[in-house]
Amino acid sequence: MASPQCCANPPTLNPACGQGKVVDSFGGIPAYVAGTVDSKAAVILISDVFGFEAPKLRKIADKVASSGYFVVVPDFFNGDPHAPGNTGKPFAEWIKEHAPEKGFEKAKPVISALKEQGVSSVGAAGYCWGAKVVADLAKANEIQAAVMSHPSFVTVDDIKEVKSPIAILGAETDMMSPPELVKQFEEVLSSSNTGIAHFVKIFPGVSHGWTVRYDSEDAAAVKCAEEALADMTGWFDKNFK
Numbered sequence: 001m002a003s004p005q006c007c008a009n010p011p012t013l014n015p016a017c018g019q020g021k022v023v024d025s026f027g028g029i030p031a032y033v034a035g036t037v038d039s040k041a042a043v044i045l046i047s048d049v050f051g052f053e054a055p056k057l058r059k060i061a062d063k064v065a066s067s068g069y070f071v072v073v074p075d076f077f078n079g080d081p082h083a084p085g086n087t088g089k090p091f092a093e094w095i096k097e098h099a100p101e102k103g104f105e106k107a108k109p110v111i112s113a114l115k116e117q118g119v120s121s122v123g124a125a126g127y128c129w130g131a132k133v134v135a136d137l138a139k140a141n142e143i144q145a146a147v148m149s150h151p152s153f154v155t156v157d158d159i160k161e162v163k164s165p166i167a168i169l170g171a172e173t174d175m176m177s178p179p180e181l182v183k184q185f186e187e188v189l190s191s192s193n194t195g196i197a198h199f200v201k202i203f204p205g206v207s208h209g210w211t212v213r214y215d216s217e218d219a220a221a222v223k224c225a226e227e228a229l230a231d232m233t234g235w236f237d238k239n240f241k
Helices: 055-065 091-097 100-116 129-139 156-160 179-191 219-239
Strands: 021-026 029-034 041-046 070-074 121-127 145-149 166-173 198-207
Touching (some): 041 129, 055 070, 055 219, 100 121, 100 129, 121 129, 129 145, 129 156, 166 219, 179 198, 198 219
Parallel strands (some): 041 070, 041 121, 121 145, 166 198
Antiparallel strands (some): 021 029
């Protein structure tokens, strides 16, 4: 079951935000895209429960695109992101309709569309809900590199099956993936005989969701989010660019 932290500090969604553009269909679903279509390396950003119209998520997409990647932020929720004030559809009901496993199935046509476009290397980064989708993609060897930020629903058994290089960015205060669990992830990856490349980091002084739902007026929070972005982009640069 999700923690209240999954729904804390909801963003004000804005369908028009970002320097990229929204397309009606990318791999069969709407998506925000940024960067040059000629890039041979692409990154799929997979949102938390608030979906692909979150301004800070699109800001991340624009920054990743500025590093030379073609970036896709799919709308895996079909225009139905979680709305904390919607008493007609509480979170428990919403998550049944939008289980991460469904996101995994929707991601595969997006990857196929990227390859049809000429992309040779695909990475995926997921936040909270999206991290579970990324874990499943890494388990299925669908991507060349993976990044999970403050993951939700990810288990030790998931990490045991990962086949792609993976970076895990955890928070000091996180009820979904507390530091103890993140350290278990690291132990599994370090003891694995497969030699999967990995990078695990726990950020002090931050809570679940800090990379995409931070307070823009809090200099320390902004700095941590920027550090996480640099770690994520650096991981992709190192593993497939």
